[in-house]
Amino acid sequence: MAEDKATGNAAILVLKRAFVRLGILPFLLLAALVIFTLMSENFLTLRNVTNVLRQSVYLTIVSIGQMLALLTGGFDLSVGTILALASVAGAMVMAAVYAAMPEAVWLSISLGCLAGIAAGTSIGVMNGVGVAFFNVSPFMMSLGMASVGFGIALYLTGGVPVYGMPVQFGDTFGFGNLFGFPTPVLVVAFLVLALYVFLYRTPFGRHFYAVGGNLRAASLSGINTRGILFLTYVLCAFFAAVAGMLLTARLDTGEANIGASMPLESIAACVIAGVSLRGGVGRLENVVLGALFIGLVQNGMNLARIESYLQTVVLGALLILAVVADQIRLKYVATLKD
């Protein structure tokens, strides 16, 4: 009896240690895998896993941008709008160029993508200027820009989808494969890798953590804190805009009403992955896993035929659960100090 109890306690201690070290995400991932595998035999198949990867692309890209905003102690509520504006502006330019020069397919695709990404990033430039140079709180700034961007996107299109892009755009960036992998997945892999090198192998990356970790200390250590804050929102918007163009390719239309769920989902992906809302803490690889987890849960719920309205309930609950778990973790950190 006593021995049983001792091993039980030891097991709990190991679990506690693992929880303190790794956070809630590994436990959630494991639970999701077990539950959905039991609920549907189609869940754990290569086809479906590839499918999850493909579907998670857009959220992953937005989340790694959102992570930058959270790292520096803010957040970006305008990522959804950026997605929409990039989609609309990109699609309009692409369709216009294609209509004028039907033989210059790749020129129109390039110009369209450039225009879309530039339009989306411009929202980030505004956010950056407001937050870094006018000390507007990220909450107000990005909330305001979300409205501005959405309004512009609706105004440009009159609320109707934009058609007329070359089919090659959707075929390549929406459904295509390259070297045996879905193109969007390759784009994500490239962006994640580039951001990883930037964050963890250059002084600039360290500066993001420093600004979120302690703005005053960073500034007294000679770090250009305004510059970093500005760059944060520009990069965040850039990522969201790329996601917007990829989603446009997938949908084959430019739409003003996509991305509405992105602010919540991307913040959820980061928080579940252990990114601190107070700034300065969080790892890129975990955020990628966090976004995949949300994709996994959505896919699993679809397979298990859970109604989409109920899915949003689950997502919100998961977000709150992650925050509660983080608080409990902080408490454990204090008691487990070696």
Add this chain to the structure above:
Amino acid sequence: MLIATRSVTKDYPGVRALDSVDFDLRAGEVHLLFGENGAGKSTLISILAGAVRPTSGTLYFRGRQVSLHSVHDARELGISAVFQDFSLIPQMAVEENLFLGAEPRKGGFLNRRKSREQAREILDGLGFRIDPAARVDRLTRAEQQMVEIAKAFRSDLSVLILDEPTASLTNHETDQLFGLIGELKARGIGIVYITHRIAEIRRIGNRITVLRDGRYIDTVDAREATEDGLVQLMTGREMGKIFPARIARPAGDPVLSIEDLTTRDGAVRGVSLEVHAGEIVGLAGLVGSGKSELLQAAFGTRPVAGGRVWYLGRDTTGQGPKQNIRGGFLYLPPDRRTEGLMMMRPARENVALAALDIRPFSSGPVLTPGRERRAVAELADRMNLQPRQIERAADQFSGGNQQKVMLARSLTRNFRLIAFDEPTVGVDVGTRAAIYEFLVDLVRQGAAIVLISSDLPEILHLSTRAYVFYRGRVQAELHGTGLTEETVLANFFEREGG
């Protein structure tokens, strides 16, 4: 006997803050608590005030055993504490603050008239001339202190606990406070009083209890206590032993010259000073006297309105921290939690923060984590960081070791001039001695050091030269035999206008 503790102990995770302490307070006495930072004074008064519950031990009030579960419990018994950090809400009126949590009511609604009357009664009774309707943030620091004390009087008072109440008061305001304390003593109220100022001990104290490392050391009569005796009780060693031998070498070339500098916010007004290689220049003065603000302006974090800053013969007025750090000039702030360290990040990143652009921390545009780890581990050895785990988050270290992490930053580049702003705030004696040793080492290697400090012995024992600040101006420049406690203190306070 008003209040007494018997073998009171308080444990925090990993630390014993208070170890079996006996303490008692008689009616009508001022009982001083004396000790280094971290000696357990704050923990003891927090227990007396009901803010913290002891891990073990008993508490007696007027001979009866009591257990205080909250500040509210203590207040019911007439025990009130005035802590250093004010518990006032700045946006509220004086009267609203006085009755916060115990608002006079009439049928469930606030009774404004009654609260105004009672507030006036309390303030008049104490002889404070403060308008009960005034907003707290419009009052001076001393007036806020008075409101804080008045708050203690809203119920019948028998024990008043004061934590360094004169830290930011002027001479005149201090006199006023001491007058009040005299009256309270006459009324039979017992007062527990924490101070670091030896001069105050003789003025108002009856008995002194000395704590060290959470333990009770001794209780002595205030009239018989000598300064040296107290310091020895407090630190466990003689005064001189904490401080390293004074630097005997003559100073080298000027490193920093400040000419007639005035900041835009008026915190510094027309100050000139000079710092040479191989010397420690002490800047003394009260909080807000301009001593920190001057170096912040020179470092480029506080806007300059007039005057010039010359660093190594170049005009660097208005140059930002980035250029200054690259030029070899570093300012380390006084408050490590809010300005110095990224508390959630590893010690390694905190040490490397100001040198990420150079070897061994980076090479060209990329970081070199392996070399960084080795370099920081070496610095951790040199600073004797405890525990020696450079991947631990800063907030997982004790105060003294956090300070070491921040100070290690001054070794990551070849700094020619380092300004240390209150480098020993909140650290224990052992670390304090190590930090002094460290400063002297830097100077021996030819660096110039500016030591900004409110701790007088620090200034007296370490500086080769000292400037005393008062209200944004340099009141005196002292060196050699002219640098004594008397001369510094004489310049601490008002002199202008006779």
